[in-house]
Amino acid sequence: MAGIVVLILGNIAFQVAAERKNPRVGVFIECDGVRLHYIERGDAAAPCVVLFHGNGTMIQDLILSGLVDRLAASYRVVCFDRPGFGYSQRPRTRIWTAKTQATLFAKALDQLGVRNPVVLGHSWGTLVAIALALQSDYPVRGLVLASGYYFPTFRIDFWLMSGPAVPLLGDLMRYTIAPIISWAIMPKLIRMLFAPRAIPPQFKNEFPISLSLRPKQLRAAAEESAFLIPVAAQLALQYQAIQCPVRIVHGKSDQLIETDQSRRLHEMLPSSLLHLIEDAGHMVTYADTAEIADAVAALAFTSPGRAPLGGGPTRFARRNYFRS
Incomplete structure (x- = not known):
């Protein structure tokens, strides 16, 4: 019991220290009883791009990838910490699907x-982006989906990681013990997410891993x-009820989520475009930031809910894609 108490007090102290070392980078909005942390960049009068990060990360991931700055040069960019990540709350009174x-x-x-807005989601964030596009009362101009998991498969690894919930x-x-175990496996996990490429220096040096190891974010x-x-x-x-145009991006060498997930989604959405990026892993947002920004540009000036006409003069539209 004494050992458990020491571990609990140590983890509480670690959480406080992590938050002091890595203060919030944005501002808060109170919505439906939940305090959400977000950043806003770019021209407020320009078309808007909304960014959703994946599981286990936070706003800083999308900032360090270069996506926020690149998109903010032409658009209004809004990027959230999803509930429970970074500095956003995740009340236990709801099931956060x-x-x-x-x-x-x-x-x-x-x-x-x-x-x-054009909505860009990475990994788990792709499911939130899709769910937003399916909202009957909220119009979305287009979706850019990167490294997503879209169809159920047998994945014992995901169940094994759900223990702290x-x-x-x-x-x-x-x-x-969960923060200690997570700290021990984190280097190998990060290498796998970026493989076959090396971990980018900006992520290695600046991503606040200690925030990811806080008990509340582990939940x-x-x-x-x-x-x-x-x-x-x-x-x-x-x-098949998605009405807006969709661009799908996936790394060919993704070791976390198989590329077939994106291929299957593309086959189900005949008007979508799929691009598989060579020599790229799960963190495809770092592997080809320009490609993903071009995917956004291809959608930003289309009519909401309608497929773009003519493809536009972007690099994304000019490349060769797999079509059904």
Whole structure:
């Protein structure tokens, strides 16, 4: 018992120290009883791009990739810490599926005066982006989906990572051994996410890993690991109802989520465009930032809910893509 108490107090102290070392980078908005942390960059009068990060990361991931600055040169960019990550709250009174998050973000974007955005999601964030596009009361101009998991498959690794989300036992794990285990496996996990490329220096030197190891963020990450397969199964029944144009990007060498996930989604959405990036892993946002920015540009000036005409003069439109 004494050892458990020491671990709990140590993890609480670690969380406080991590937040002092890595203060928030944005501002807060209160929406539907949830405090959301976000940044806004670029021209407020320009078309808007909304960015959703993946599981386990936060706003800083998309900043360090260069996407935020690149897109802010031409667009209004709004980037959130999704619930439970970074400095956004994740109340335990809700089950935070992709649909629950999308409903919250639709209200938050309305409060910010954002309508008809291009929505870019990476990894778990692709499910939130899709769920937002399926909201009947919130128009989305287009989707850019990077490294997504869209169809249920047998993945024992996701279930194994969901332990800290289990009530009571998971709470004890999060404040005792889970941060230590996560710290130990983090270097290998990060190498796998970026493989076959090296970890970019800006990520290695500047990403606030200590924030990712806080007990409250470990709960959010564990919940999303547990929800991934059922959420994908639920959304897979609705993909054909997506009305806006879709651009799909995936690294050919992704070691976390198989490329076939993006191929299958592309086949289900005949008007979509798919680009598989050579020599790129799961963190495709770092592997070809310009390519993804071009995907946004191809959609930014189209009519909401309609496929773009003529493809536009962007590099994304000029390249060769797999079509069904």
